[in-house]
Amino acid sequence: MKMSGGVEWGLHCCVVLSGSGEPVPAARLAEFHDVSATYLAKQLQALSRAGLVRSTQGQAGGYALTRPAAEISVLEVVEAIDGADPAFRCTEVRQRGPLAAAPEACTRPCGIAAVMGAADRAWRESLRAVTIADLAADVTRTVGVDTLPRARAWLTR
Amino acid sequence: MKMSGGVEWGLHCCVVLSGSGEPVPAARLAEFHDVSATYLAKQLQALSRAGLVRSTQGQAGGYALTRPAAEISVLEVVEAIDGADPAFRCTEVRQRGPLAAAPEACTRPCGIAAVMGAADRAWRESLRAVTIADLAADVTRTVGVDTLPRARAWLTR
DNA sequence: GCTGACGTACTCGGATAACGTTTGTCCGAGTCCGATAGG
């Protein structure tokens, strides 16, 4: 039960990208966060495929959010990078073994899968309730008012 | 974001073990579910280490629940097999890079980690609310009243 | 002076290796039951 480490990077990138329409190159974002440039590029590609960011090629190109930060939930970023598949995958154990239940006798999903599905939905709902704008506001409140503006200035230097 | 497949096996084992104090060998449980005996043994060992089941050695030995099924939550089984560590691990990205925040300026946890932690708690709370007895009752209701008694009879044949 | 085309440098994107974790397997230590021999 482990989430991809790229999720954290992707979220941080979305936060610093919020509020500025200027495209920022992946290499710049990587240098800012002091992480592997090539691997961060992979995460940004995933965000691009999901339609959360728009990529611009050529000089002065880079990545920018496609929507206002207030309209992007944390869940979307997580699902874009880590995948939208539920953590639990039912293998229909009931239908195996000497006393296997007939497939038609099995209500879908089975009790175990239902519990896991409910927990998964609770988890996703919790992430859906928070937006990138909320995260940015939190940074402003806890670390300092000028933190994000300074970051944006550095990124678009 | 993927849960260990052994969790499903462990839960099914707990369900069929509920209600009978008789120890059941791991090999028998594996045959019943038609899964790898050696690997299932590994999961049962994890449950044993967590104190959810008690192992008895020698002839007529095996595994049995230590507590009534109504007092064992699904969460306990999941944490015993899949580990209790949260899925998200904060690497303190804020403290890296050219504009790194000073460690003392960072409130713990940071906004991102806080959101992830809340989602994790929601997930766990959802799993904590269901017990093995609930799962057993669901089987009785959906598949058939005699399903579990027949399974127990087969296991202790 | 203006316009068009060209070259260049910079960007992303997908295909390609290395590592770690999970999955799967094996054999050894420990223990209980049954058989057996003695009282």
Next chain:
DNA sequence: CCTATCGGACTCGGACAAACGTTATCCGAGTACGTCAGC
């Protein structure tokens, strides 16, 4: 007939490989800007 001892077989437990997924990396395709020649 009862009891203590011994043998055997069955059990779990931890240590040992293989496979998958994640992590990390590279090079090629595409595009926008700046330059330069022509009108």
